[in-house]
Amino acid sequence: MSRLASPVAGPRVRLPEAGSAWRQPLAVTGLVIIAAWLLVAIFAPLLQPYDALAQGTPMLAAPSSAHLLGTDALGRDVLSRVIAGSRVSIPSALILVIASLVVGAVIGAVAGYLGGWVDEVLMRCTDMVLAFPTIILAMVVAAALGPSIRNAIIAIVVVNWPQYARVTRSLVLGLKTREFVVAGRLLGNGPLTSLRRDILPNIAAPVLVLATLDFGNAILALSGLSFLGLGTVPPTAEWGSMVSDGMQAFDSWWIGTSAGVAIFTIVLAFNFVGDALRDSLDPQARRLVKEH
Amino acid sequence: MSDEQGLALDGARVRYRRRGQPDLLAVDGVTLKVAPGEIVGLVGESGCGKSTLAKAICGLEPIAAGTATFGGQPITPLRLRPRPDHLRRIQMVFQNPNASLNPRRPVRSQVEDARAVHPAKAAPSVEDLLAEVGLDAGLAGRYPHELSGGQKQRVAIARAIAAGPALLIGDEPIASLDASLQARVARLLRRVAAGSGAGLLFISHDLSVVRLIADRIVVMRAGRVVEEAPAQQLWSAPREDYTRRLLAAIPVADGLGVLPGDDEVPAVR
Amino acid sequence: MSSTNHDGALLRVRDLSVRIGGKQVLQQVSMDLPVGQVTGLAGESGSGKSMTALAMLGLLPRAATATGAVELDGQNLLALPRRQLARVRGRQVAMVFQDPAAAFHPLLSIGSQLTDHVRHHLGLSRKDARARATDLLRQVRLPDPAGALGKYPPAFSGGQLQRIAIASAIACRPAVLLADEPTTALDVTVQAGILRLLRSLSDELGLATLLITHDLGVMSAVADTVTVLRAGQVVESGPRFDVLTRPQHAYTRELIEALPQNSLSGQLGDGDE
Numbered sequence: 001m002s003r004l005a006s007p008v009a010g011p012r013v014r015l016p017e018a019g020s021a022w023r024q025p026l027a028v029t030g031l032v033i034i035a036a037w038l039l040v041a042i043f044a045p046l047l048q049p050y051d052a053l054a055q056g057t058p059m060l061a062a063p064s065s066a067h068l069l070g071t072d073a074l075g076r077d078v079l080s081r082v083i084a085g086s087r088v089s090i091p092s093a094l095i096l097v098i099a100s101l102v103v104g105a106v107i108g109a110v111a112g113y114l115g116g117w118v119d120e121v122l123m124r125c126t127d128m129v130l131a132f133p134t135i136i137l138a139m140v141v142a143a144a145l146g147p148s149i150r151n152a153i154i155a156i157v158v159v160n161w162p163q164y165a166r167v168t169r170s171l172v173l174g175l176k177t178r179e180f181v182v183a184g185r186l187l188g189n190g191p192l193t194s195l196r197r198d199i200l201p202n203i204a205a206p207v208l209v210l211a212t213l214d215f216g217n218a219i220l221a222l223s224g225l226s227f228l229g230l231g232t233v234p235p236t237a238e239w240g241s242m243v244s245d246g247m248q249a250f251d252s253w254w255i256g257t258s259a260g261v262a263i264f265t266i267v268l269a270f271n272f273v274g275d276a277l278r279d280s281l282d283p284q285a286r287r288l289v290k291e292h
Numbered sequence: 293m294s295d296e297q298g299l300a301l302d303g304a305r306v307r308y309r310r311r312g313q314p315d316l317l318a319v320d321g322v323t324l325k326v327a328p329g330e331i332v333g334l335v336g337e338s339g340c341g342k343s344t345l346a347k348a349i350c351g352l353e354p355i356a357a358g359t360a361t362f363g364g365q366p367i368t369p370l371r372l373r374p375r376p377d378h379l380r381r382i383q384m385v386f387q388n389p390n391a392s393l394n395p396r397r398p399v400r401s402q403v404e405d406a407r408a409v410h411p412a413k414a415a416p417s418v419e420d421l422l423a424e425v426g427l428d429a430g431l432a433g434r435y436p437h438e439l440s441g442g443q444k445q446r447v448a449i450a451r452a453i454a455a456g457p458a459l460l461i462g463d464e465p466i467a468s469l470d471a472s473l474q475a476r477v478a479r480l481l482r483r484v485a486a487g488s489g490a491g492l493l494f495i496s497h498d499l500s501v502v503r504l505i506a507d508r509i510v511v512m513r514a515g516r517v518v519e520e521a522p523a524q525q526l527w528s529a530p531r532e533d534y535t536r537r538l539l540a541a542i543p544v545a546d547g548l549g550v551l552p553g554d555d556e557v558p559a560v561r
Numbered sequence: 562m563s564s565t566n567h568d569g570a571l572l573r574v575r576d577l578s579v580r581i582g583g584k585q586v587l588q589q590v591s592m593d594l595p596v597g598q599v600t601g602l603a604g605e606s607g608s609g610k611s612m613t614a615l616a617m618l619g620l621l622p623r624a625a626t627a628t629g630a631v632e633l634d635g636q637n638l639l640a641l642p643r644r645q646l647a648r649v650r651g652r653q654v655a656m657v658f659q660d661p662a663a664a665f666h667p668l669l670s671i672g673s674q675l676t677d678h679v680r681h682h683l684g685l686s687r688k689d690a691r692a693r694a695t696d697l698l699r700q701v702r703l704p705d706p707a708g709a710l711g712k713y714p715p716a717f718s719g720g721q722l723q724r725i726a727i728a729s730a731i732a733c734r735p736a737v738l739l740a741d742e743p744t745t746a747l748d749v750t751v752q753a754g755i756l757r758l759l760r761s762l763s764d765e766l767g768l769a770t771l772l773i774t775h776d777l778g779v780m781s782a783v784a785d786t787v788t789v790l791r792a793g794q795v796v797e798s799g800p801r802f803d804v805l806t807r808p809q810h811a812y813t814r815e816l817i818e819a820l821p822q823n824s825l826s827g828q829l830g831d832g833d834e
Contacts, residue, residue, distance in 0.1 A: 114372070179386040180394045180402075183448075186350060186383060187409050187455055190374040197405075201396040337748040338719070441606060470605040471775045472819040479824075497748055500778075500821040541753040543778035545820055547805035551760060551782050553753030 030272030037266050041086040050077040052084035052237045060252045070254040072245055074235075081237040082258050088238045090266070092149055093218035099157045100218075101211050104164025109200070111165070112172030113191055123169070126162045134159040135224060142230035149222075149238070152231035156221045160214070167210055171203040205281050212274035216267035223263055239263050298491050299326040299349065299382075299459055303358035306341070306348045318344040320515035321358065326491040328458055331482055333506030333523065334495045335538070341515040342495045346463040349493070350384050351375070362459065380409050383457035385481070387464035389444035393436040399447050400432040406454035421450040424484060442473045446480070453484050460485050461493045466501060474498070478505050500542050503527045511535050571596045571769040572654070572737050577616055577629035577639075579609070579793075586612050587793040589629070594737060594769040599760065601784030601801065602773045603816070609793040610773045614739045617771070618654055619646040633737070652682040655730035659742040661722035664729075665714040672710030675729050682733045697728040701758060720751035724758065731762060738763070741773045756783050777820060781805055789813050 040047060049068075050056075056075035063070045069078035111122040129137075141155035172195075175181055181198045189197065223240025225231040227247075232238040239259040246256015306319040319341045326332045336342045347353040348360065351370035360367040365378055383406075386392045394402060400418050407415040419429040425446040436444055445465065452460055462481055466474040478494070482505040485492035496502050502509060502523070509526045511519040511534065519532045530536050543552045570593035579587040587609045594600050604610045615621050617631055619638050631638040633653060638646065658664055665674055675697065676690035685693060691710065698706035701724040714722060723743060730738055740759060744752035760783050763770045772784055780787055781801060788798035789812065797810040808814045817823060 179388060179391040182350075182352065183384070183386070183392065183451065184394075184405070185370055186375060186380065187406055188375045188377075188380050191372055193374075197397075198394050202394070337750065471777065472605055472816050475819055475821045475824045498821075499749070504821050504824055537750060541750040543753070543756070543776075543782040544822060545777040545781040545805055545817065547781050547802040549782065549785075549801060551753070551757050553750065553757070 024276075026272045027276030030269040030276070033265055033269035034273065037086055037090060037269075040083055041090050044083050044087050048077075048080040048083045050080045052076065052080045053235050060249060062252075063254050069258045070252065072242075072252070072255045073249050076235075078242075078255055078258050081242060082239070082262050084237040085239045085242060085259065085262070088149060088232060088236060089219055089222060089240070089263075092153055092222055093215055096153050096156055096160070096218045096222065097211050097214050099153070100160040100214070101164050101207065103157065104161035104166075105168045105207060107161070108165035108168030109172050109195060112169035113176060113195060113199070119169075122165070126165050129159065130162045132159070135221070138221065138225060139228065139230060142225055147230050147233055149226075149232045149236070152222055152225045155225065155230075156218065160218070160221075163214075164207065164210065168203065168207060171206060172199055175199050175202055205277075209274055209278045209281065212270055212277055215270040215274075219263055219267055297363055297458075298328050298330070299324070299493070300361045301325070301345075301349070301358070302360075304345070304348065304355050304360050305357040306344050306353050307356040308344075317515055319348065322512070322515070322517055324510060324517070326459060326493050328491050329486065329489050331485065331492045331494065331505055331507045333502035333509040334493060334512060335497060335499050335502050335509060336512035337497055337538075339514075340512040342512050343463055345512075346384065346461050346493070346495055349459075349461060350382055351379065377411075380455065381411070381458040382461065383452040383455050383459070384461045384463060385445070385448050385452050385465045387467050389441045389448060389468060390436075392448040393444055393451075395436050398433055398435055399439075403432070403447070403451050403454050406451045410454065410456035412456060415454060415456060418454075421454050422447075424453070424487075425450045425480060442469055442477065445469060445477060449477075449481060449484065453488060453490075456488070457490050459491045459493065461495070463495050464497070465494070466496065467498070474501055475504060478502075481505070499527075499538055511538070570594060571633070572617065573630075573632045574613070574617070575630040575632065577613065577627065577631060579612055579616060579621060579625050579627045581622060581625045585793060586625070587616070590790070590793070590795055592788050592795065592798065594771055596736075596769050597763065597767045598785040599763050599770045599772050599783050601780040601787040602771060602790060603775065603777060603780055603787055604790035605775055605816075607792070608790040610790050611741055612793075613790070614656060614741050614771060614773055617737070617739060618650055618656055620650075648682075651678050651735070652733045653735050654737040654739065655733070655735040656739040656741065657723070657726050657730050657743050659745050661719050661726050661746070662714065664726045665722065667714050670711055670713055671717075671725055675710070675725070675732060678729070679732045693732065694728075697732055698725065700731075700762070701725070701728045702754075703728070718751075719747050720754060723747060723751075723755055727755075727758060727762070731766065731768070734766070736769060737771070738768045739771045739773070742775070743772070744779060745774065745776065752779070759783060777805065777816060778822075789816070 054076060056071070058067070058071055059075040060073055061067055061071045067077050067079065069082065071077055107122055107126070111119040137159050138155040141158055142152050145151035145154065181194060184194055184198050222231060223243065226238050226240030227244040232241055234241065239262055242259035243256045246259065249255055301322055301324040303321045303323055304319055305317060305321055308316040308318055310316055322345060334342050334345070344353060348355055349367060351367055354369040362382060363378060367379065403418045403421055407418070418432050422429050422432060427443060427446050431439065431443065439447065460481070465481065466477050469477060478501050481492060481494065494502060494506060506523045509521060509523050510517055513534055519526065519530065519535050526535065527539070530539060541553045572594040574590060574592045577587055577590040578585070590613060592600065602610045602613060616627060617638065619641065621627055627639050629639070633649065638649065641649070672691060672694060675694040676687070679685055679693055680690045694710055695706045698709055703709055703721060703724050717725065743759065744755050747755065756779060759770065759772070762768060772780070774780060784801050786799060787801050787804040789796045789804070789810070791812050797804060797808065797813045804813060805817065808817055
């Protein structure tokens, strides 16, 4: 005779609570920092205490109440230059990342979807670019084009697109044979419709994570080129060239350190946000709850 | 051009290329017909070639030898060009409901895409289609991840019939569903196919469900057709040993604790 | 043989409730796994049956909070610290999963995967472990056991891999074997062989086996008792024959009626949804 269930009281034991809470504060911190820098960049002219290009008398002055971050070799206020520099570095890095993403994703998607010899040719081009040491290739391109922030961006896009191409290609390859994509083809979707409706919306998220994490590299690369004199031209305030100036006046630590800390904070912030984005896409956690 | 309707395969062969090994003949000379309105069950164990055959009928795998026609016209492989109109009358329901729908689009738009392909001017509405597969019309605005496996599979069926197919292929459409849903969804497929006059090729490894809905059953093994007979006849009086073994291995929920199959295991697989 | 004899129970689950996120996955689940018997746990997806097995193994996801008790030899597995739990897992409680191909590392030989945990738990030498592994493969009726040790997982079929997975599970002579949908991914003829194997191992080795499946036909062939789970709660339990032929609860009746064998022939009844 089978027995219908009836509740029975029993001993109670508690397991420790889940430990993934530490992740959230970092993501929030990252977002706050990015928002803060964006506000600084937008309101820079209002926030700068002095003109970033105005040279003056107290040269190489240590931080004081008049100049919160001191002055550099030409008497320019360092704090103002850091604030003004945000207007150069941040938009440039954004443009750089977006350009790399677009170029790389188009190449990768075409290679992945069409396959065959198109795939081979495009991937060999990608491999060739990847085979070069990135900073050297960027230097060569920048030097050939002449030092300016625009040419620095172009140079870095040239070395940066392959990673997007590779990731996009492998994502497209994976999705191409997925049932819903095939179902779309059976309904008469051509390649462009298939890519637009089915494939690209489903690969956007991982590629975005890549782009977010890449932002940090972009700033660093731009700063690196400026540091080498291949990016912005003096007297433009840019964080990388400020670090370079700081190298030459090493005793006046406030010059290089201020810009360096600025770079550090925004790169770290983007890394936190990128990590959080990637974790939020993690299908594992969601699946575990659903299927049991 | 003959006026033959429906699917006609004659000595079809499908070959897989493998690196460093001889080609694998997944389908080795299969002759099969599915007339409009006919329900044909295709059964066999894993590796017998039934899924490959389904893919070949949809043009997802090229036919290496033999002929494959639909409505008298040859079935061409699906390449870069959009599928020609007459071949869009063949639609497929896949095994994995979780991969059958675009996660980023709501149910409505996916069924609408299929409706746009319907040959008749007035295709049934999305609400009607959802109702026909036993789903509440309110689900149209939902995204796939908000639905259960069974619901997703029903949406996939609704999408397939929204295109007004003349041949519906189910490639293990119930294998990923709970046992309690399997017979129901199989019957649903039969009903929607029969209702629209389409043929249904129901591919499954589960003979007990296929027998419920098929007019005719085809048994495949190692790329070939082993036996073909009306469903009830195959179930009660199979001719081939292999079919007999398949039938004997099906466990029956009679509570008696009888282990299916026989004691001697000829070759452990 | 009475199947509700609590004294013969080896592993007892008492009022197990598991909560993940905001969702109550299991609610006051109680069941016994008696020695030498196959206890069937039936239910649809989302009923919590796999979660019950994970609780028995101490493998609940980190985000889960569990109350109640899973008692093995008087110890409550839910309350054990990690190190002691690791000693129980594999040694006293072992599990076989649905997908045999995913149960093995594709790049390690079967021999190393079979001997690894045996050497860890039982401290056997390499030679002894290999001998034991060969013996185990023979027990699960795998052809050419000695030769199989040197091969890699891709060389075997699904059914063979599941046999090897079972061999791996019983390697340390556990008291409890949990099988989560062990034959769902296999062909019906292969399934028959695996079910026979599970039944004979349960009898020969005196295992307390938990068989989780949504397939009542499989349940009917192998299980001694059947417990039906629905939305995390036990709805009915009892001897196999009683539950399958004289179900008490409406849900159990629904499950049984949904079976193909109990459905009208498709020619006439086209089903109602």
